[in-house]
Amino acid sequence: MLVAWDLDIPLPEFHPPDPHHGQQILDKVLEINMRGGGGGGGGVYIDGEDDDGDEMVYDGDNGVPFSVSSFSFSSTSLQMAKQPVRVLVTGAAGQIGYALVPMIARGVMLGPDQPVILHMLDIAPAAEALNGVKMELVDAAFPLLKGVVATTDVVEACTEVNIAVMVGGFPRKEGMERKDVMSKNVAIYKSQASALEKHAAANCKVLVVANPANTNALILKEFAPSIPEKNISCLTRLDHNRALGQVSERLNVPVSDVKNVIIWGNHSSTQLHGEFITTVQQRGAAIIKARKLSSALSAASSACDHIRDWVLGTPEGTWVSMGVYSDGSYNVPAGLIYSFPVTCRNGEWTIVQGLPIDELSRKKLDLTAEELTEEKELAYSCLS
Numbered sequence: 001m002l003v004a005w006d007l008d009i010p011l012p013e014f015h016p017p018d019p020h021h022g023q024q025i026l027d028k029v030l031e032i033n034m035r036g037g038g039g040g041g042g043g044v045y046i047d048g049e050d051d052d053g054d055e056m057v058y059d060g061d062n063g064v065p066f067s068v069s070s071f072s073f074s075s076t077s078l079q080m081a082k083q084p085v086r087v088l089v090t091g092a093a094g095q096i097g098y099a100l101v102p103m104i105a106r107g108v109m110l111g112p113d114q115p116v117i118l119h120m121l122d123i124a125p126a127a128e129a130l131n132g133v134k135m136e137l138v139d140a141a142f143p144l145l146k147g148v149v150a151t152t153d154v155v156e157a158c159t160e161v162n163i164a165v166m167v168g169g170f171p172r173k174e175g176m177e178r179k180d181v182m183s184k185n186v187a188i189y190k191s192q193a194s195a196l197e198k199h200a201a202a203n204c205k206v207l208v209v210a211n212p213a214n215t216n217a218l219i220l221k222e223f224a225p226s227i228p229e230k231n232i233s234c235l236t237r238l239d240h241n242r243a244l245g246q247v248s249e250r251l252n253v254p255v256s257d258v259k260n261v262i263i264w265g266n267h268s269s270t271q272l273h274g275e276f277i278t279t280v281q282q283r284g285a286a287i288i289k290a291r292k293l294s295s296a297l298s299a300a301s302s303a304c305d306h307i308r309d310w311v312l313g314t315p316e317g318t319w320v321s322m323g324v325y326s327d328g329s330y331n332v333p334a335g336l337i338y339s340f341p342v343t344c345r346n347g348e349w350t351i352v353q354g355l356p357i358d359e360l361s362r363k364k365l366d367l368t369a370e371e372l373t374e375e376k377e378l379a380y381s382c383l384s
């Protein structure tokens with residue numbers, strides 16, 4: 001018998017009830033609900049139903065106050081069945097969405113034992129394409145995928161989501177800077193902020209991918225004041241991964257042997273400089289030139305890395321780059337969504353402190369902060 005358990009609560013010794021239907025019932029996987037209360041009649045109950053609906057109850061009666069998800073057992077195993085996590089992907093009919101949703105459904109984002117329910121949002125003109133993506137998700141028969149909501153209704157899309165990956169919006173074309181799509185995209189983030197604030201699950205974690213990613217995330221934060229600022233982030237992990245990839249190629253070492261690069265500031269071309277850095281900075285533009293479309297598979301994969309590390313934690317001794325709400329660390333103005341080196345544990349990110357910043361880097365850190373301040377003003381002018 002295997003017990004897989006992800007809560008720090010002692011489980012009383014478990015004796016499955018004597019089955020009245022012999023092997024048949026032993027082979028039936030039972031849904032077990034655990035509920036508890038303090039003192040008095042409180043205790044631990046494990047109950048389930050057999051094929052005929054007969055209730056089977058185990059009462060550990062140890063008075064441990066808790067309320068947890070369900071798990072299941074069979075004759076050979078007793079395994080924690082995690083509750084599905086609801087993951088919203090906006091712009092799901094677009095090219096990043098198309099690459100991202102199968103990754104999520106396969107467990108790339110939240111782990112191979114974490115069931116998911118996908119919420120996919122797009123706009124009315126993309127409704128048919130969105131439905132096509134839903135059909136493909138069904139056809140792929142992903143074992144972890146417990147449901148798909150495909151909708152053009154933002155409230156339905158946001159309802160009870162635990163994680164929101166905000167990809168919806170317009171991509172830049174060749175020759176444009178990312179902030180050139182601001183006027184089209186920033187209004188989306190203002191309006192979707194309210195829907196998330198009102199309808200998402202408490203403690204929903206938000207990752208903004210659509211450009212200009214830092215400023216869209218900041219607008220979302222400002223128009224969803226009840227979502228904790230720690231829960232709103234933007235994607236700079238793609239730049240981080242690009243830097244890892246460049247180091248790996250140039251030194252001819254496996255990318256898994258490279259770690260702890262840092263992306264400071266904006267997802268834009270005001271990151272640090274030098275030939276290596278220019279390559280990383282201009283990689284998005286190079287991909288647009290080559291594909292006539294902006295990056296998609298690498299963006300989707302990096303979005304999975306971002307959420308995975310945030311939720312499941314960064315490996316010991318490793319930091320990653322996340323666009324997060326600045327608290328003034330490294331003398332970056334507080335109140336910007338700025339990319340910092342962070343470590344994550346227990347679902348929380350922490351900025352790595354005390355790294356040396358030389359004079360040139362200082363200038364560049366300030367420059368990218370100035371750009372973000374200007375973008376913020378531009379965003380508000382687009383909204384007024």
Ligand SMILES: NC(=O)C1=CN([C@@H]2O[C@H](COP(=O)(O)OP(=O)(O)OC[C@H]3O[C@@H](n4cnc5c(N)ncnc54)[C@H](O)[C@@H]3O)[C@@H](O)[C@H]2O)C=CC1
Binds near residue numbers: 090121209210296299
């Ligand atoms: N932060 C990063 O590292 C990266 C950011 N991006 C950005 O991600 C965004 C999406 O890129 P792609 O998927 O290539 O674009 P795309 O054009 O293929 O897909 C975007 C989707 O968003 C939908 N959409 C538009 N308005 C919407 C709204 N109000 N609500 C929901 N959906 C809406 C569109 O109908 C479309 O299906 C772009 O802004 C792009 O610049 C792209 C690559 C990397």
Ligand SMILES: O=C([O-])CC(=O)C(=O)O
Binds near residue numbers: 172178283285287
């Ligand atoms: O460059 C773009 O427009 C898309 C993007 O953000 C990237 O690939 O980094």
